[in-house]
Amino acid sequence: MTNVEQILIEQLAYVRAIEQLELEAAITEAGGDIELDSKEGQTVAIRVEIALDMDGLIRPEDQTRENLTTLSSLMALIESRRAEHEEEN
Amino acid sequence: MADLIQAGNASEAWLAAMELMLSRDGKAVNLNVVFPADADGHEALNGVVDGFIAEHDVRYQDGNLLLVETVANTIFPQALYHPHLGDQAASRLYENYALSMRVHRRRKNDKETYFNRLLAYPVGTGAMGESEVKLEKDGTWNQLAYYVERLRKQRETLHRSSSYELGISHPMDAELRVQAPFKDKRMGSFPCLSHISLTLVDDRVHMSAVYRNQTFITRALGNYLGLTRLLEFIATETGAAPGELQVLATHADAETGLGVVAIRDLVKRGRSLIDPGTAQEAAHVQ
Numbered sequence: 001m002t003n004v005e006q007i008l009i010e011q012l013a014y015v016r017a018i019e020q021l022e023l024e025a026a027i028t029e030a031g032g033d034i035e036l037d038s039k040e041g042q043t044v045a046i047r048v049e050i051a052l053d054m055d056g057l058i059r060p061e062d063q064t065r066e067n068l069t070t071l072s073s074l075m076a077l078i079e080s081r082r083a084e085h086e087e088e089n
Numbered sequence: 090m091a092d093l094i095q096a097g098n099a100s101e102a103w104l105a106a107m108e109l110m111l112s113r114d115g116k117a118v119n120l121n122v123v124f125p126a127d128a129d130g131h132e133a134l135n136g137v138v139d140g141f142i143a144e145h146d147v148r149y150q151d152g153n154l155l156l157v158e159t160v161a162n163t164i165f166p167q168a169l170y171h172p173h174l175g176d177q178a179a180s181r182l183y184e185n186y187a188l189s190m191r192v193h194r195r196r197k198n199d200k201e202t203y204f205n206r207l208l209a210y211p212v213g214t215g216a217m218g219e220s221e222v223k224l225e226k227d228g229t230w231n232q233l234a235y236y237v238e239r240l241r242k243q244r245e246t247l248h249r250s251s252s253y254e255l256g257i258s259h260p261m262d263a264e265l266r267v268q269a270p271f272k273d274k275r276m277g278s279f280p281c282l283s284h285i286s287l288t289l290v291d292d293r294v295h296m297s298a299v300y301r302n303q304t305f306i307t308r309a310l311g312n313y314l315g316l317t318r319l320l321e322f323i324a325t326e327t328g329a330a331p332g333e334l335q336v337l338a339t340h341a342d343a344e345t346g347l348g349v350v351a352i353r354d355l356v357k358r359g360r361s362l363i364d365p366g367t368a369q370e371a372a373h374v375q
Contacts, residue, residue, distance in 0.1 A: 015185055017171035037168035038159065042189040050188075060195045065153050 011047040041068030091119035099313035100130035115345035126331040150198040160311025165318040236263035293332035303338035
């Protein structure tokens with residue numbers, strides 16, 4: 001599990017108010033990916049951004065249903081933006 | 090002339106309102122819709138409306154489709170509320186929603202939501218005097234937290250009082266404001282939902298919401314769903330039961346501009362989901 005994936009799952013568990021193990025089991029049962037509510041996606045995204053200390057990681061154009069409503073797409077977005085952020089700094 | 094629609098749930102209310110408007114010119118003034126908040130609607134109807142929205146590519150300014158759940162989320166973010174947290178449930182909701190708004194506000198347009206107006210109403214600074222109301226540093230006020238707490242305390246006080254035991258009804262109320270004078274100055278722009286009134290009577294909390302303009306294809310069903318969820322939240326947090334939801338559209342629009350034939354078909358398909366007998370009859374007439 002990558003650093004971003006670990007943080008993302010921790011934050012999603014907090015936002016869903018469930019234990020991390022319970023969430024991981026649900027992800028496994030669902031075949032490795034789960035759907036997110038769009039507001040949940042926004043909340044998890046900003047919480048990961050804070051945890052990574054990368055203000056502004058999520059851009060205005062990133063806020064589409066496609067990016068925010070599955071765990072895998074949100075993770076791909078954050079990984080991609082983090083790589084860009086690290087290159088710029 | 091005003092109209093009153095009383096229905097068994099949100100889905101039936103929406104359909105009846107649409108049928109009423111389509112029997113006229115597609116619009117209404119002072120359209121008053123009432124239904125019990127604790128009655129389950131017909132989820133399949135949301136799918137039918139979403140299908141129409143997708144087919145006609147009706148989108149927010151940010152490019153996202155105006156789906157029923159998306160509209161409902163602007164009034165109450167159901168996914169962020171977890172009643173099993175007990176005393177912490179509301180504060181967790183407020184904390185996470187405030188964080189989500191930091192991302193939401195980065196959009197070029199659509200920087201505000203109805204639920205945010207309930208949690209961060211722009212009062213300004215220095216206006217509250219010696220009031221018990223406490224503003225945030227940015228001059229906003231969490232009016233929802235204030236009224237939930239006030240209603241809960243009032244309800245608990247009445248539970249202890251002899252008047253409550255004698256069964257005397259003590260209506261208590263709260264006013265949640267969405268429209269902000271001086272800030273919301275653009276015609277035809279946010280917010281269409283102006284005001285929400287809450288009334289607690291005999292351990293049931295009732296809600297009345299006023300829209301200055303309500304579009305029925307792109308908003309109303311999601312509005313009903315979001316308001317129902319907001320009322321359920323308020324009832325849970327005050328220890329009461331959800332009562333009746335009344336939604337007054339001072340101007341209602343069936344949005345026939347999207348295609349009157351397609352909209353009539355949408356409503357007919359919705360009716361067939363809720364009341365198959367009626368649909369069969371309609372099909373037979375055709």
